[in-house]
Amino acid sequence: MENNHIGYITGGSLKEGFTARLTVSPDMVQEGSFVVIEDGPRVFYGLVTNLKLCAADIRFTDAHTMNRFPPALREQVAAHTLYTEVEIMPALMQNIGYAPGTPGYDPFDKNIDPEPLPVKMVPPHHSPMRAAERFDVAAIFGSATDPKFFEVGSTREQGHPVAINMEKFVQRSSGIFGSTGTGKSYLTRMILAGLIRSKQASALVFDMHAEYAYGNVSPDTHAQVPGLKNKMPDRVKVCSLGTGGKVGGNHPDYDLMLEYSDVTPEDVQMLTRTLNLRDTTATTLFALEKSFGREHWLQSFMELKTGLGEGTVSDWAEQNNVNVAAAESLQSKLNRLYHNPYMVEKTPYNVVDQIVNALENGISVIITFGKYQSDLDYLLVANILTRKVRAVWEKRTEDHLAGIGTKPKPLVVAIEEAHKLLSRDMASQTAFALIAREMRKYSVTLLVIDQRPSQIDDEIMSQLGTRVSGWLGDETDIAAVLSGLSGKDALRGMLSRLQPKQEVLLLGYGVPMPLPIRSRLYDNEFWTQLLGNDRSKNALPDESDDWLSN
Amino acid sequence: MEESNSYIGRMLSANSRECVVSALTPQKEIPAFGSMLRIPTGEGQPEIYGVVTDVTLEEDGFLRQIAVSSNISEEVIRDAQENRNVPIVIRVFFIGYMEGDRVIHLLPPRPPVTLTEIYPCTVREICEFTRKFAYLRLLMNVNHLPAGELLAVHLKDTAKAHTQFGDSDWAQRAVEEVMDLLGGDPAALIAVMGAIGDAELV
Numbered sequence: 001m002e003n004n005h006i007g008y009i010t011g012g013s014l015k016e017g018f019t020a021r022l023t024v025s026p027d028m029v030q031e032g033s034f035v036v037i038e039d040g041p042r043v044f045y046g047l048v049t050n051l052k053l054c055a056a057d058i059r060f061t062d063a064h065t066m067n068r069f070p071p072a073l074r075e076q077v078a079a080h081t082l083y084t085e086v087e088i089m090p091a092l093m094q095n096i097g098y099a100p101g102t103p104g105y106d107p108f109d110k111n112i113d114p115e116p117l118p119v120k121m122v123p124p125h126h127s128p129m130r131a132a133e134r135f136d137v138a139a140i141f142g143s144a145t146d147p148k149f150f151e152v153g154s155t156r157e158q159g160h161p162v163a164i165n166m167e168k169f170v171q172r173s174s175g176i177f178g179s180t181g182t183g184k185s186y187l188t189r190m191i192l193a194g195l196i197r198s199k200q201a202s203a204l205v206f207d208m209h210a211e212y213a214y215g216n217v218s219p220d221t222h223a224q225v226p227g228l229k230n231k232m233p234d235r236v237k238v239c240s241l242g243t244g245g246k247v248g249g250n251h252p253d254y255d256l257m258l259e260y261s262d263v264t265p266e267d268v269q270m271l272t273r274t275l276n277l278r279d280t281t282a283t284t285l286f287a288l289e290k291s292f293g294r295e296h297w298l299q300s301f302m303e304l305k306t307g308l309g310e311g312t313v314s315d316w317a318e319q320n321n322v323n324v325a326a327a328e329s330l331q332s333k334l335n336r337l338y339h340n341p342y343m344v345e346k347t348p349y350n351v352v353d354q355i356v357n358a359l360e361n362g363i364s365v366i367i368t369f370g371k372y373q374s375d376l377d378y379l380l381v382a383n384i385l386t387r388k389v390r391a392v393w394e395k396r397t398e399d400h401l402a403g404i405g406t407k408p409k410p411l412v413v414a415i416e417e418a419h420k421l422l423s424r425d426m427a428s429q430t431a432f433a434l435i436a437r438e439m440r441k442y443s444v445t446l447l448v449i450d451q452r453p454s455q456i457d458d459e460i461m462s463q464l465g466t467r468v469s470g471w472l473g474d475e476t477d478i479a480a481v482l483s484g485l486s487g488k489d490a491l492r493g494m495l496s497r498l499q500p501k502q503e504v505l506l507l508g509y510g511v512p513m514p515l516p517i518r519s520r521l522y523d524n525e526f527w528t529q530l531l532g533n534d535r536s537k538n539a540l541p542d543e544s545d546d547w548l549s550n
Numbered sequence: 551m552e553e554s555n556s557y558i559g560r561m562l563s564a565n566s567r568e569c570v571v572s573a574l575t576p577q578k579e580i581p582a583f584g585s586m587l588r589i590p591t592g593e594g595q596p597e598i599y600g601v602v603t604d605v606t607l608e609e610d611g612f613l614r615q616i617a618v619s620s621n622i623s624e625e626v627i628r629d630a631q632e633n634r635n636v637p638i639v640i641r642v643f644f645i646g647y648m649e650g651d652r653v654i655h656l657l658p659p660r661p662p663v664t665l666t667e668i669y670p671c672t673v674r675e676i677c678e679f680t681r682k683f684a685y686l687r688l689l690m691n692v693n694h695l696p697a698g699e700l701l702a703v704h705l706k707d708t709a710k711a712h713t714q715f716g717d718s719d720w721a722q723r724a725v726e727e728v729m730d731l732l733g734g735d736p737a738a739l740i741a742v743m744g745a746i747g748d749a750e751l752v
Binding site: 056057059060065068069070072073076077080081 | 722725726729730733736737739740743744746747750751752
């Protein structure tokens with residue numbers, strides 16, 4: 001065997017995966033290692049899913065027996081009778097032809113196929129296995145030098161760069177998951193930066209915790225970590241909820257105000273839990289829409305007085321066969337929504353048009369919530385804005401299909417705390433569920449960022465194409481991340497045993513095969529490599545080389 | 551280990567696997583257990599190689615009387631030990647043969663004829679015959695004594711010859727071969743390795 005071989009195939013099947021015997025020390029291979037099995041003109045790519053210490057006989061594992069031998073002989077006997085077996089989940093195979101200089105080499109071999117294929121064969125016994133080299137990783141995952149690809153991290157053992165195909169990434173909805181403190185926000189920031197840089201799509205980011213636009217202070221190093229607007233000011237617009245607010249001391253590009261007419265009865269139903277609404281709310285809302293119209297129901301209803309007599313809630317309720325107490329209760333609870341400073345009868349200018357215009361021109365928009373940090377603000381604004389933008393994309397696509405105008409640029413809607421908008425009891429009422437299910441044909445997809453994927457509607461989870469997950473401790477969260485994917489059993493252990501920081505598992509549509517990687521550091525080098533000479537003059541001075549290291 | 555061309559005895563009986571040799575040498579010069587012997591079978595015929603697996607010193611009626619006597623002089627004891635009436639019987643297990651310069655680690659095609667002269671192997675002959683290890687397979691099939699004891703003594707003896715010829719790793723490679731051959735029999739492997747360990751071979 002050649003020096004770079006680490007073992008050889010001893011058995012296996014397509015259903016249960018391959019087994020191989022290691023010829024190197026077990027500490028040179030770990031769960032999730034990317035391995036290559038060579039079989040003449042074919043190579044098989046797979047992941048190590050289990051390592052098992054084996055013995056030719058149980059007696060050789062007995063230290064007492066082995067200690068009877070002199071040290072040199074003991075070592076020799078141990079090397080001969082004790083070994084490590086690895087289980088491999090085969091992911092892809094490729095016909096690369098025979099190597100030059102070997103029997104069977106044919107420079108015009110018609111069977112050579114550069115595209116990796118699903119595994120439909122098994123390598124023969126004793127096929128040598130080696131750790132994946134840089135060129136193997138590039139052959140499967142693509143090269144980061146290609147503008148369509150973004151280097152998201154590197155293989156854990158050898159540190160070979162691993163890239164994501166951003167074109168595929170935006171074709172379907174995707175998700176970034178991980179428990180608190182696993183670096184989700186930094187990873188999201190890097191992926192969004194890669195997405196913006198690749199120009200494959202515009203991003204509409206709902207930045208609930210004010211992290212993505214102007215950055216924040218790292219909880220680990222207490223250093224100021226730059227945001228996307230700091231580093232890519234020409235490609236990112238910031239929109240802040242309310243008027244006159246500042247985001248981290250910066251003036252946003254737009255102030256976001258909503259009109260009463262923007263709020264639909266469905267928006268209110270979505271807020272059932274947040275506003276603690278009754279079961280009768282749906283009936284009351286139906287009557288309100290019927291009575292005042294879809295655009296004016298909220299303002300008209302909220303302008304009704306309390307008490308008795310003409311122009312009161314009770315008067316309206318009686319005339320429309322609605323329970324008076326239910327109507328009065330609803331009006332009371334809607335006060336929180338109606339009297340928000342960012343809710344007005346008429347906005348001075350149409351912010352949504354400006355946001356749409358920016359997104360259509362390839363400029364990404366980050367919505368920050370300023371002082372409006374409640375779930376009510378986040379759910380209401382994200383839902384209304386997404387619905388409006390989505391409607392524009394739908395119309396543009398329909399027009400394009402009818403021969404009018406151009407196809408709209410792909411749009412990625414990034415939502416944090418996604419389970420609040422996509423939970424099982426709420427999913428059907430939000431604009432996001434529709435995007436996850438159907439909007440691929442309208443070039444709109446979601447980027448779901450969450451720490452509790454198990455709280456997200458199962459159907460939506462199964463629709464997610466690419467999934468990037470950091471460490472998750474809860475079994476139900478792990479199961480949710482793996483829903484709809486093959487090889488779940490093998491991947492489950494891998495996901496639960498990721499390092500709490502910096503290690504993530506890539507899965508799904510946007511990556512050719514699952515792979516645990518060490519994610520890139522969000523540091524100066526990242527931005528230098530990403531932007532190169534394109535680096536903004538307006539960027540913040542860099543105070544630290546590594547904003548995240550402990 | 552001395553270079554020698556003088557025969558130590560003649561063959562009394564044989565089968566395809568082993569032979570019995572009558573040695574007339576003094577007790578102190580009889581070939582050691584596990585050492586290698588050479589059995590020439592005639593011009594143009596293979597030269598058979600074997601390993602000593604047993605040495606028997608049988609008594610005659612006179613020795614029995616001497617043994618029970620109360621006063622035995624040193625001369626009498628030495629005479630009985632050096633000028634034996636009943637020859638020493640050596641059992642030799644075949645481990646292969648030479649055809650010209652070719653070493654073949656298989657049982658010989660036919661046993662040597664009776665009264666064939668038997669020679670101890672020289673260091674050079676030992677090294678040439680044992681450069682490869684396939685003969686160990688035959689040696690491990692000796693079934694009238696523990697394989698570990700024979701192997702340990704034989705390997706230690708042979709390793710000395712190879713070390714003399716500059717191959718100090720021979721013993722380690724030989725032990726690897728033994729482990730390969732006994733891979734399917736853990737109990738035997740542990741027993742043999744125990745004996746090899748006691749022989750301080752590796």
